[in-house]
Amino acid sequence: MKKAIVLTVIGCLLLSSAFSQDPELRLKEKGITLPTASAPVANYVNAVRVGNLLYLSGKGPKKADGTDITGKVGKELTLEQGYAAAQAVAISHIAVLKAELGDLKKVKRIVKVLGMVNCVEGFTDQPKVINGYSDFMVAIFGDKGKHARSAVGMYALPNNIAVEVEVIVEVE
Amino acid sequence: MKKAIVLTVIGCLLLSSAFSQDPELRLKEKGITLPTASAPVANYVNAVRVGNLLYLSGKGPKKADGTDITGKVGKELTLEQGYAAAQAVAISHIAVLKAELGDLKKVKRIVKVLGMVNCVEGFTDQPKVINGYSDFMVAIFGDKGKHARSAVGMYALPNNIAVEVEVIVEVE
Amino acid sequence: MKKAIVLTVIGCLLLSSAFSQDPELRLKEKGITLPTASAPVANYVNAVRVGNLLYLSGKGPKKADGTDITGKVGKELTLEQGYAAAQAVAISHIAVLKAELGDLKKVKRIVKVLGMVNCVEGFTDQPKVINGYSDFMVAIFGDKGKHARSAVGMYALPNNIAVEVEVIVEVE
Numbered sequence: 162m163k164k165a166i167v168l169t170v171i172g173c174l175l176l177s178s179a180f181s182q183d184p185e186l187r188l189k190e191k192g193i194t195l196p197t198a199s200a201p202v203a204n205y206v207n208a209v210r211v212g213n214l215l216y217l218s219g220k221g222p223k224k225a226d227g228t229d230i231t232g233k234v235g236k237e238l239t240l241e242q243g244y245a246a247a248q249a250v251a252i253s254h255i256a257v258l259k260a261e262l263g264d265l266k267k268v269k270r271i272v273k274v275l276g277m278v279n280c281v282e283g284f285t286d287q288p289k290v291i292n293g294y295s296d297f298m299v300a301i302f303g304d305k306g307k308h309a310r311s312a313v314g315m316y317a318l319p320n321n322i323a324v325e326v327e328v329i330v331e332v333e
Numbered sequence: 334m335k336k337a338i339v340l341t342v343i344g345c346l347l348l349s350s351a352f353s354q355d356p357e358l359r360l361k362e363k364g365i366t367l368p369t370a371s372a373p374v375a376n377y378v379n380a381v382r383v384g385n386l387l388y389l390s391g392k393g394p395k396k397a398d399g400t401d402i403t404g405k406v407g408k409e410l411t412l413e414q415g416y417a418a419a420q421a422v423a424i425s426h427i428a429v430l431k432a433e434l435g436d437l438k439k440v441k442r443i444v445k446v447l448g449m450v451n452c453v454e455g456f457t458d459q460p461k462v463i464n465g466y467s468d469f470m471v472a473i474f475g476d477k478g479k480h481a482r483s484a485v486g487m488y489a490l491p492n493n494i495a496v497e498v499e500v501i502v503e504v505e
Numbered sequence: 506m507k508k509a510i511v512l513t514v515i516g517c518l519l520l521s522s523a524f525s526q527d528p529e530l531r532l533k534e535k536g537i538t539l540p541t542a543s544a545p546v547a548n549y550v551n552a553v554r555v556g557n558l559l560y561l562s563g564k565g566p567k568k569a570d571g572t573d574i575t576g577k578v579g580k581e582l583t584l585e586q587g588y589a590a591a592q593a594v595a596i597s598h599i600a601v602l603k604a605e606l607g608d609l610k611k612v613k614r615i616v617k618v619l620g621m622v623n624c625v626e627g628f629t630d631q632p633k634v635i636n637g638y639s640d641f642m643v644a645i646f647g648d649k650g651k652h653a654r655s656a657v658g659m660y661a662l663p664n665n666i667a668v669e670v671e672v673i674v675e676v677e
Contacts, residue, residue: 203460204467205482209444211386211503214555216445219483272553273560275671277485278661285665288547295548310549311563311671313621314661317450317486321457327447327483331555375632376639377654381616383558383675388617391655447619449657489622489658493629499619499655 184255184265184301191300193252196223198260202319207257213269215330217257219277221322222249231321234290235281238323243278246323247293254328255301262332270331271298271308277325279318287312294326356427356437356473363472365424368395370432374491379429385441387502389429391449393494394421403493406462407453410495415450418495419465426500427473434504442503443470443480449497451490459484466498528599528609528645535644537596540567542604546663551601557613559674561601563621565666566593575665578634579625582667587622590667591637598672599645606676614675615642615652621669623662631656638670 188195198207201218209216222230222245234243259265276291278284291312298306308328318325360367370379373390380389394402394417406415431437448463450456463484470478480500490497532539542551545562552561566574566589578587603609620635622628635656642650652672662669 201482203464203482203484204471204479205446206479207481209442209479209481211442211444212384212556216481216501218481219485270553270555272555274549275483277483280661282661284661285663287661287663292547299548307548307550307553309551309553309560309562309671310545310547311619311621311669312547312663313563313659313669314663315485316488316660317452317454317456317459319457319459319484319486325483325485327481329560373654375636375654375656376643376651377618378651379653381614381651381653383614383616384556388653388673390653391657447655449655487657488660489624489626489628489631491629491631491656491658497655497657499653 182303184268187301188255195252195256195259196227198257199223199253208261210261210332213331213333214272215258215261215332217254217328217330219325219327220250220253220257221319221325222246223253229320230323232323233279233281234323235284240286240289243290243323244293247276247291247326248297250324250326251294251297254326258330267333268302268305268330269333271302271306272329272331274308274310275327276310276312277315277318278312279321279323280314284314287314290324291326354475356440359473360427367424367428367431368399370429371395371425380433382504385503385505386444387430387433387504389426389500389502391497391499392422392425392429393491393497394418395425401492402495404495405451405453406495407456412458412461415462415495416465419448419463419498420469422496422498423466423469426498430502439505440474440477440502441505443474443478444501444503446480446482447499448482448484449487449490450484451493451495452486456486459486462496463498526647528612531645532599539596539600539603540571542601543567543597552605554605554676557675557677558616559602559605559676561598561672561674563669563671564594564597564601565663565669566590567597573664574667576667577623577625578667579628584630584633587634587667588637591620591635591670592641594668594670595638595641598670602674611677612646612649612674613677615646615650616673616675618652618654619671620654620656621659621662622656623665623667624658628658631658634668635670
């Protein structure tokens with residue numbers, strides 16, 4: 162009887178550990194449904210794989226209705242809205258990863274992020290904006306989500322999107 | 334006799350297919366002669382190879398006389414002129430590839446493009462400018478030319494060039 | 506006797522050649538003590554390794570007291586000060602490499618540099634600024650320091666740092 166309880170406890174622990182290591186479950190826990198990966202707006206593709214590296218195209222942030230989150234941080238958007246926009250870009254990229262890999266458990270490491278913030282000239286908190294992207298990747302992929310990164314301020318972005326991020330991902 | 338004709342037709346088809354897969358022939362068909370790869374303006378090199386990846390330095394657009402195409406898109410240059418400038422950068426990069434590889438058939442995949450447009454603040458059509466680069470790569474390399482991409486707007490570029498692009502290429 | 510002298514001369518030559526190939530000795534010769542690699546200011550890491558490639562996060566220039574070198578080149582900073590700032594970023598990156606690799610002799614090649622200069626709109630000498638980074642890498646790593654590069658002008662950088670550079674390094 163005692164043994165059965167112990168085994169059940171161990172089983173639950175293993176299960177919960179497995180659960181927390183499944184990025185798709187983490188998305189579900191956060192109530193996030195991945196959108197369809199948006200099609201590139203020109204003669205290029207969402208991702209190219211070379212060996213075990215996946216190079217993802219730059220993406221911008223989308224609202225729930227599929228339209229772009231636009232505007233400059235420090236003018237039309239606050240820092241908090243910029244952070245939320247960067248998180249939305251992370252969701253766009255995860256949607257691309259899901260479409261490319263089938264299963265997000267195949268993500269081995271988020272390797273390198275270039276985070277570009279559409280901002281006013283005096284704005285100097287690009288890292289706090291791109292944290293919206295980085296924090297979300299770590300929330301979903303755990304230690305595998307920890308990446309090298311640059312965060313910089315841009316003069317102009319396509320369709321005046323608030324943030325554009327490009328990323329390199331190691332896959333299994 | 335019938336068999337000979339069939340074989341000849343198949344032969345021609347194979348030949349034409351082989352032809353269309355030769356990037357150097359495609360360049361010839363377009364009447365484009367590659368310039369000599371321009372020398373870096375400082376203490377760096379045009380390309381570094383690691384394994385089967387070739388990292389190419391950022392290049393700008395050159396006129397036929399070898400001088401830079403300069404100016405900001407949305408001010409000195411129209412969208413169409415920006416597109417043509419981006420195409421000129423593609424030609425510069427293909428010249429580097431030719432110098433590095435000897436034969437352009439060794440290009441396995443154009444992997445990742447970062448397209449930077451020198452533009453005015455209100456300009457939001459960076460993807461349409463960088464299409465000049467992407468469309469040309471696909472015209473010359475076919476499906477191997479399809480890449481992951483970011484297209485962004487820059488505040489200032491070296492010598493006020495209209496466009497700067499850097500690219501990663503997978504080679505055989 | 507003659508033989509002994511010849512052998513000594515050869516020994517000295519070999520030694521000096523070995524010395525000049527040791528990046529840490531070159532740093533010492535220049536009187537440079539590496540700082541502790543600065544901790545990332547957010548939810549990311551200084552470097553991610555995939556195979557034999559090390560992706561380093563974007564870094565800015567630090568003064569001897571550990572504070573940032575700030576300001577726009579062409580406004581608060583001259584070209585020469587920008588060059589010095591870019592060199593300071595190289596030192597920051599070498600400090601990261603030392604922390605990651607233990608021994609700088611493990612650097613096989615500085616592969617690819619993206620040099621971003623915080624500048625005024627009319628400024629067009631970004632390559633001359635980023636030379637501060639490139640020249641230093643070549644001074645320390647010799648031919649292994651020669652890299653592919655882009656040098657561009659930014660609208661705004663974190664904490665108004667003068668220069669931000671990201672780099673990919675091949676390691677043994």
